[in-house]
Amino acid sequence: MNTTISKYKISSLTGFVLLLFTCMSCAQQEQKTKKENKKADKQVNYSTAAVQFINPEYEISVPAELKPYEQVAVFAKVSGFIKQLYVDRGDHVRKGQLLAILEAPEMNQRYLSDKATEQKIYNDYLFAQQAYDRLKDASATTGAVAAIELDRAKSSVESARAAYEASKAGTTHTSQLQQYLRITAPFDGVITERNVSVGALAGTSSNQSLFMMAQGNKLRLTLSLPEKHAASVQQGVQANFTVSSQPGKTFETTLSRTSGLLNQQDRSLTLEFDVDNPSGELQGGEYAQVKLKLKRKQPSTWVPKKSVLTTQAGTFILILDDQEIKRIPVKEGVHLDTLTEVFGQISTESQIILKPSEEIKEGKINK
Template sequence: MYQSISINKKSGIGLAMAAVLTMVFASCSNKTEEKGQGQKKQEVKAVNYPAKPVQFINPEYEISVPAELKPYEQVAVYAKVTGFVKRMYVDRGDRVRRGQLLAVLEAPEMNQQYLSDKSTEQKVYSDYLYAKQAYDRLVTASKTTGAVADIELDRAKSAMQSAKSAYDASKAGTAHSSQLQQYLRITAPFDGVITDRNVSVGALAGTGSNTPLFMMAQSNKLRLTLSLPEKHASSVKQGMPATFTISSQPGKTFNAVLSRTSGLLDQQDRSLTLEFDVSNPSGELQGGDYAQVKLKLQRKNPTYWVQSKSVLNTQSGTYVLTLNDNEVKRIAVSEGVRLDTLTEVFGNLSQQDKIIVKPSEEIKEGRIKK
């Protein structure tokens, strides 16, 4: 019996020791796991962010903008005086030369006015000649002492001068009537093409009508006009070349050179208007066509450029993340031009800055552990 109890006591002690050893091993195992997890956490914090230096360069870049081809000169041809259309010599689509006769008006009362003014001019001229002869005779007679009173000589001179003034006025009136008659002949102001004809023979034309006789445009020279966005305005240079295409002639490319700019930004759309003179002697191009223009531009001074994927766009703004001496900083920037994989940025940057290539909002500012 005693022997049995002794055996049972030994068995209990063994079990107790086994349990204690199990707890010790479990505790050590837990500490090892916790230590391993702590090391992993430290390893997570010790990260490296790929970064590249900011580029301070001045590259040439190309943009494509829509434009419009317009006639170099375009006018509405009106009749300066009132009259009936007597003859029409051109029609829509006719090409004309400067000074070519387009139409003739008739106004009989204008011819009568001219004849009346001409007759009056002749009468006044005769009066002037008579007054001049009278004055000349008195001057000759006055050479004899006491033959002519001074007051008589002055009166004759005054009469002659008055007659001369009346003659000059009458002659100007006659010239006016003659000039009005010339306005009955409608001529082309420049070389071009008649784009529209609005009246027919017998129609009343003149100052009382708001309808022009013809619409005329210059076709051998065109204006290529485009609006350049504000961010590119400082890159424009005089004599800048351009190439353009039009939808009506696919596959063809045309060349032009910058002729003039508006000089100021348009207040409505914040753009700069550019004009290119396009020679068109063969009439291959048509005024009114829409064109797509390619321009090669370059800033006047170098600017900062970064990888396009380095720009972080968030709800609070646009940023890049700099990494200098293991310190991350968020720099607010505004975007400029995009060129392949590069983007122009403007902000508080320096040439020594390194930019994180793949930024994210989870990256916090401050020093990072290596």
């Protein structure tokens, strides 16, 4: 019986030793696996691409507005009652065409009064001139006329001449004001509004314009270009645009002028394109969608779109140089199909990691 118990103890001890050895072997294998995995992690190969320093042409689409080339509210310069109207809303007029006539009887009376005053002062001037001429002739005889009398007569002539010139200017002014009773068109265009009727009081005492008129045979296409594209605008930029009133039809034009400075309200550059519209197929006030082809004045840095990492801390790209990863802050510019323009401390020889993530840490990579 004791022999049996001893054999049982030996067998149990042997089993325990075998189990302990098995556990140790598993632990060593697990530790070896972890080391291999860690080593494998350090030997990860990142896909990279070179930075491109190029200057491609790119296209953008921006909203715009078609406006009349010229648009004005027509007011009366002098006060008067509307005597006659010759045009109405929708009428096409030529520059200098008569639009309306005002009447102001008191203005005519003032003109007649000024004219009469002018004639009287002119007669006074003629009399003073004749008196001076006679004294001057008489002064040829020594002692006949005192020198002071001759000087006084000359001064009277000069005063009379000055009074006459002033009176004549006043009469001309009154005559000119009478011309303002005739309201004429300042340019070729169309009457868009008629705000008065015959008999209405118009002029400086009224804030109401007589007419609104606009030039329709030529339009201005005006748009606000975002700040990041402002440096890409060059003289002669071509634009294609469409309007909702004529779907499927594209119009072409060329840049005419820019504001030169950014608008302080929305940080944009205003562009204007002159659009000839002789047939009147386009209407001022329409909204348009414009496509512009722009190009930077100097080459810039471009990287693949998927290589840009956007986080809560900002926008970055990851660079792999000499087995060292660096995180470079950048600002995005223009986007093309597969490329993005970026601005930052980037060398043209840098290699960009194509699939960046926040888990990739900066620092050396062990070989």
